[in-house]
Amino acid sequence: MIEIENLSVAFEGNYVIEDLSLSIPEGIITVIAGRSGSGKTVLMKTVEGLIKPVAGRVLIDGTDIFRISENELNAIRQKMALLFQSSALFDSLNVFQNIAFPLIEHSGYSMAEIERLVDEKLGLVGLEDVHKKMPSELSGGMKKRAALARAIIMNPKYIIYDEPTTGLDPLIADDIITLIHSLNKKYKHTSIIITHDVTCIEKTADYIVIIDDGAIKFQGIYNDLLQIDDPYCRQFIK
Numbered sequence: 001m002i003e004i005e006n007l008s009v010a011f012e013g014n015y016v017i018e019d020l021s022l023s024i025p026e027g028i029i030t031v032i033a034g035r036s037g038s039g040k041t042v043l044m045k046t047v048e049g050l051i052k053p054v055a056g057r058v059l060i061d062g063t064d065i066f067r068i069s070e071n072e073l074n075a076i077r078q079k080m081a082l083l084f085q086s087s088a089l090f091d092s093l094n095v096f097q098n099i100a101f102p103l104i105e106h107s108g109y110s111m112a113e114i115e116r117l118v119d120e121k122l123g124l125v126g127l128e129d130v131h132k133k134m135p136s137e138l139s140g141g142m143k144k145r146a147a148l149a150r151a152i153i154m155n156p157k158y159i160i161y162d163e164p165t166t167g168l169d170p171l172i173a174d175d176i177i178t179l180i181h182s183l184n185k186k187y188k189h190t191s192i193i194i195t196h197d198v199t200c201i202e203k204t205a206d207y208i209v210i211i212d213d214g215a216i217k218f219q220g221i222y223n224d225l226l227q228i229d230d231p232y233c234r235q236f237i238k
Contacts, residue, residue, distance in 0.1 A: 001026050002047060002158065002190065007056035009042055009214070016042045017214035019056070028206035029184050029191040033236045039214035040194050044160055047192075048080065049073050060158075078106060081156040085163040087147035089135040095122075096131040099150045106154065121149040124186075125179060141172035145179070152183060161193040165200050177203050198238045210236060 002024040009017040017039045024030050034040040045051045047058055049065045057064045060076050068076075089098045096118055103114045122128055125145040135143060144164065151159055164180065165173035177200055184191050193204060201208060201222070208225055210218040210233050218225060218233045225237060 001059075001061060002192075003057075003059040004043075004047070005057045005059065007043075007046065007053050007058065009039075009046055009051060009053045015214060017046070017053075020211075020214060020216060021056075022209060022216065022219070024190060024192060025207050026190050027188040029180070029193060029204050030207045030209060031193045031195060031201050031205035032209045032211065033196055033201055034211040035196060035235070038212050040211055041162070042214075043211070044162070044192065044194055048082065048160070049077065078154065079156055080158045080160065081151035081154065083144075083147055083151045083159065083161045083164060085166055087135075087143040089143060089147060089150075091135055094132050094134055095127070095138070095146050098135070098146060099153055102150065102154050117153060118149075121153050122146075124152070124183065125149045139172075140168055141175065144168065144172075144176055148176075148179065148183070152187070152189075155187070156189065158190045158192070161191065161195075163195055163197075164193060165195065165197045170199075173197070173199070174203075180204055196236070198236055201236055202238045208236075 004020060004022045007017055007020045008015060032040045042051060046053055052066060058066065063076065065073055065076060099118045099121060100114050103109055103117060125148050127142060127145050127149065138146065161180065164176055168176065181204055193200065195201065205222055208220060208222060209216060212232055217230065218228060225233065228234065
């Protein structure tokens with residue numbers, strides 16, 4: 001479980017998040033929504049241990065990630081995967097090499113087992129025949145699918161999706177939304193989606209958290225959000 005307790009994050013004395021507490025439900029999709037500059041990306045970078053807070057705690061499976069060694073933090077990070085907004089594939093590696101990279105670095109598996117796992121994950125995301133293609137040869141939607149295959153290759157407990165539909169046309173974005181939903185149903189990951197895409201919110205969210213100025217404005221299910229009168233929150237209703 002991910003638990004955030006009285007978290008405050010500041011840069012040069014300016015608070016981006018202040019005294020925020022939140023528990024991320026396990027095994028479902030939680031959407032964290034907010035406009036640009038609301039603090040949602042800073043919140044997730046803090047959860048990943050990339051930004052150190054000025055106060056509060058982030059507990060992952062009961063461990064305060066800011067009170068452990070770098071080696072211990074790296075071990076916890078292996079439970080987590082991040083799907084970057086830009087996909088962040090390695091330009092100099094082909095699709096197979098990109099997806100195999102975490103296994104080669106961390107698993108100790110044989111190459112035969114790595115090949116089997118890469119084939120399996122590429123099949124799950126609908127990219128069966130692209131092993132030797134370079135990222136530059138892929139469309140935006142294909143890059144996102146390849147990055148998703150890499151994100152799930154180590155069977156993480158937690159997956160963070162950073163604006164997964166940004167920059168995609170509506171049909172491809174809808175395919176990615178469907179894929180995220182089906183993978184969550186299959187593997188029961190604890191999934192966190194950072195987005196301002198109202199369609200993504202409506203179609204993926206089991207639980208919704210809306211933040212503004214580093215504070216929670218709403219948390220609950222989509223049907224509860226429909227009943228909210230707050231103008232800021234209603235921006236995220238389709």
